Amino acid sequence: MEDVTLMAGTNHTEAEKLQQDGPAIILIGAQLGENIGKAVRAMYNFGLTDLRLVAPRDGWPNPAAVPAAAGADIVLEKAQVFETTAEAIADLSFVYATTARRRDMIKTVVTPRKCASLMREHATAGQKFGLLFGPEKAGLKNDDVALADAIVSVPLNPAFASINLAQAVILMSYEWFQTGADQPDQYTPQLDTTPATSEDLQKLFDHMEVELTEAGYFRHAQRRATMKRNLRNIFKRADMTKEEVSTLRGVIKALATGGGPGWLAEKAELGLDPEGGVNKTPEKDGK
Numbered sequence: 001m002e003d004v005t006l007m008a009g010t011n012h013t014e015a016e017k018l019q020q021d022g023p024a025i026i027l028i029g030a031q032l033g034e035n036i037g038k039a040v041r042a043m044y045n046f047g048l049t050d051l052r053l054v055a056p057r058d059g060w061p062n063p064a065a066v067p068a069a070a071g072a073d074i075v076l077e078k079a080q081v082f083e084t085t086a087e088a089i090a091d092l093s094f095v096y097a098t099t100a101r102r103r104d105m106i107k108t109v110v111t112p113r114k115c116a117s118l119m120r121e122h123a124t125a126g127q128k129f130g131l132l133f134g135p136e137k138a139g140l141k142n143d144d145v146a147l148a149d150a151i152v153s154v155p156l157n158p159a160f161a162s163i164n165l166a167q168a169v170i171l172m173s174y175e176w177f178q179t180g181a182d183q184p185d186q187y188t189p190q191l192d193t194t195p196a197t198s199e200d201l202q203k204l205f206d207h208m209e210v211e212l213t214e215a216g217y218f219r220h221a222q223r224r225a226t227m228k229r230n231l232r233n234i235f236k237r238a239d240m241t242k243e244e245v246s247t248l249r250g251v252i253k254a255l256a257t258g259g260g261p262g263w264l265a266e267k268a269e270l271g272l273d274p275e276g277g278v279n280k281t282p283e284k285d286g287k
Helices: 033-045 065-069 073-078 112-124 165-178 198-214 221-237 242-257 260-270
Strands: 024-028 051-054 080-082 094-098 129-133 150-152
Touching: 024 033, 024 165, 033 051, 033 065, 033 073, 033 165, 051 073, 065 073, 094 112, 112 129, 112 150, 112 165, 129 165, 198 221, 198 242, 242 260
Parallel strands: 024 051, 024 129, 051 080, 094 129, 094 150
Antiparallel strands: none
């Protein structure tokens, strides 16, 4: 059994983000306890806990679901069992059927992202809703699809459009969760560092330009201003911390001074030449 206390990404000290207003996940005729457990794990990854099982083939509770759920016990404990799909969705205002097969019925087809957007609107209006998932082998029956308000079709390779139950559940759960996520699309964790100020950067630029001038880098007057702007833009884009600016200034100093007298003494002791190689002292003639 997987040790849920050691799994990567699992931190029981963090606050849960349960999606109490999220979709009910309705598994119709699920065949294997392991597959139910994997779907449960997928649900709990995104804070969903309303699991409804319609006539699971091997009955419920199913001990095979426990290890596959990998610690998502709250979902297993809250799971409800129904004899029919109609009973399972009786309290829901909107139902979406997930299927990859074409159906001989006129019914709106939406992508997972559009479905998630619609479900978020239902949640905002205080309405209950759910997602239907069919058995592993054949998927939903037409009679189940007929009970849904729309079909959810995942854009996939048309020649290989079958995904397993847990994949389908995690895909839909992910899209739902993203409609309410507060994490920015892009960010850089600062950890315990402090962002560099404009003054920090200006000191870096001044230090760098003094040493580069001394080294003859800016000797062509007609290109000097452009070269300085290019260097400043490079480091401005880096979005550096105070610690990174300090490190860079240390690098500049080391390059400009050859490492300082301490390192020069160490190099001499190690027999290194000024370029970093090894001094080769000719052997004395023993005669």
